[in-house]
Amino acid sequence: MSKRKLPALRSARELAVRVLTDVEQRQAYSNLELKHALAEAAFAPRDVALATELVYGTLGRLYTLDWMLGRFVSKPLHKLDGWVRNLLRMSFYQLSYLDRIPDRAVVHEAVEIAKHFGHAGIAGMVNGVLRSRLREPGKVEIPADLPPVERISLQYSHPKWMVREWIKQYGEAETEAMCAANNEPPALSLRANALRTTRDELIAQIGKQTPDAELTPSEVAPEGVVAHELGNIAELPAYASGSCTVQDESSMLVARAVAPASGMQVLDMCAAPGGKTTHIAELMENRGEITALDIHDHKIKLIEANAFRLGISIIKGQAGDARDAAKLLAGQTFDRILVDAPCTGLGVIRRKPDIKWQKKPGDAEAISSIQYEILQTAAELAGPDTKIVYSTCTVEPEENEHVLRRFLADHPEWELDETLADDMPEAVRHKYPTLVEGYMQMLPHHFHTDGFFISRLRKINARKEA
Numbered sequence: 001m002s003k004r005k006l007p008a009l010r011s012a013r014e015l016a017v018r019v020l021t022d023v024e025q026r027q028a029y030s031n032l033e034l035k036h037a038l039a040e041a042a043f044a045p046r047d048v049a050l051a052t053e054l055v056y057g058t059l060g061r062l063y064t065l066d067w068m069l070g071r072f073v074s075k076p077l078h079k080l081d082g083w084v085r086n087l088l089r090m091s092f093y094q095l096s097y098l099d100r101i102p103d104r105a106v107v108h109e110a111v112e113i114a115k116h117f118g119h120a121g122i123a124g125m126v127n128g129v130l131r132s133r134l135r136e137p138g139k140v141e142i143p144a145d146l147p148p149v150e151r152i153s154l155q156y157s158h159p160k161w162m163v164r165e166w167i168k169q170y171g172e173a174e175t176e177a178m179c180a181a182n183n184e185p186p187a188l189s190l191r192a193n194a195l196r197t198t199r200d201e202l203i204a205q206i207g208k209q210t211p212d213a214e215l216t217p218s219e220v221a222p223e224g225v226v227a228h229e230l231g232n233i234a235e236l237p238a239y240a241s242g243s244c245t246v247q248d249e250s251s252m253l254v255a256r257a258v259a260p261a262s263g264m265q266v267l268d269m270c271a272a273p274g275g276k277t278t279h280i281a282e283l284m285e286n287r288g289e290i291t292a293l294d295i296h297d298h299k300i301k302l303i304e305a306n307a308f309r310l311g312i313s314i315i316k317g318q319a320g321d322a323r324d325a326a327k328l329l330a331g332q333t334f335d336r337i338l339v340d341a342p343c344t345g346l347g348v349i350r351r352k353p354d355i356k357w358q359k360k361p362g363d364a365e366a367i368s369s370i371q372y373e374i375l376q377t378a379a380e381l382a383g384p385d386t387k388i389v390y391s392t393c394t395v396e397p398e399e400n401e402h403v404l405r406r407f408l409a410d411h412p413e414w415e416l417d418e419t420l421a422d423d424m425p426e427a428v429r430h431k432y433p434t435l436v437e438g439y440m441q442m443l444p445h446h447f448h449t450d451g452f453f454i455s456r457l458r459k460i461n462a463r464k465e466a
Contacts, residue, residue: 181445274303347451
């Protein structure tokens with residue numbers, strides 16, 4: 001398979017093919033690769049939107065698109081040049097899932113790209129495959145009588161092993177709903193900065209600045225605003241002035257679970273990119289101190305820059321591995337500790353569809369040992385009344401309930417904090433009965449947010465003295 005350099009880009013579709021090919025061949029992150037390519041291309045907003053739709057849509061439906069292609073391409077797909085394979089995938093995505101682009105335009109553009117990137121022979125093959133697809137639409141209909149794992153996997157384009165594991169854990173109906181939600185484009189959500197405004201004031205402020213924007217108060221998070229038609233967020237005056245920040249609604253619940261108060265000493269053990277850190281600071285009314293620890297030194301600077309934009313001065317950044325925190329912060333204890341642990345990220349597939357294809361069976365089990373080490377280190381920095389929040393953006397029990405069970409078995413002086421329910425918004429409290437046991441697993445289709453696990457621990461002697 002050739003990996004030769006492709007010619008200069010002329011259109012959104014050519015950029016999409018280039019990004020898809022780079023993601024596949026270099027295992028690059030799609031969001032970073034697309035952001036870099038769009039910055040270089042400097043396209044108009046309409047072309048940016050089209051390229052983004054084609055990249056994320058094609059990646060999200062990859063398994064199904066390859067099944068469809070296999071019914072029209074005579075030789076194995078892995079024997080095609082990478083860019084040809086991705087051009088065909090992208091074209092099938094348009095023909096199968098987008099209804100606003102005429103079929104003839106899809107075929108014409110694909111043939112022109114094949115001529116530009118390759119030669120007349122490849123263009124002829126692409127033309128023939130796409131025209132066959134249009135002549136025989138019945139060949140891409142997914143059989144209705146497949147067993148559940150195969151049917152859900154093919155209909156919603158998820159790996160079979162992933163569907164199989166989720167059916168075991170959540171059942172067939174819940175798994176199907178979750179896979180469907182993973183293919184929906186995520187809405188943009190904003191968090192009102194309580195140091196500078198209220199949610200209602202933010203909605204009014206943005207409404208004046210961007211009259212076409214559609215703004216709705218979040219059902220999930222008291223500070224959250226769901227936004228559509230907002231345009232470039234970096235150019236929004238309300239954002240530039242620090243009245244809001246971008247954060248998923250489910251992620252906003254983590255700082256609520258921490259339940260910080262003014263004057264507290266708080267440790268955020270895996271702080272980057274800092275969304276939860278700054279939210280905690282806002283809930284503390286910018287009084288007290290937050291130690292923001294992260295393994296990547298350059299990300300500490302990003303946290304500090306974001307804090308400055310939001311008018312926050314109590315965050316103290318420190319580079320270091322969370323597993324070494326007991327040594328790095330020796331002699332200190334904290335009122336609240338947040339362990340937002342590194343994880344497989346299977347709750348954020350709708351934002352990063354390539355995660356589906358990069359993760360493997362056993363990855364959750366492998367990373368759980370790191371998660372446990374960090375949680376154990378957090379316990380070493382706890383005082384008698386400290387509460388620890390353990391959260392991840394995944395739906396895998398190996399990284400969530402299993403880590404907690406192991407921790408509680410090894411540390412009998414700790415227990416799950418059943419008062420966690422008191423700090424959650426009403427809609428969330430009603431949805432998750434396990435909150436009264438001290439934890440909850442939010443799945444992507446419940447509120448059309450990211451999937452998130454949130455739990456809170458406290459020392460048993462602290463409960464008895466309360």
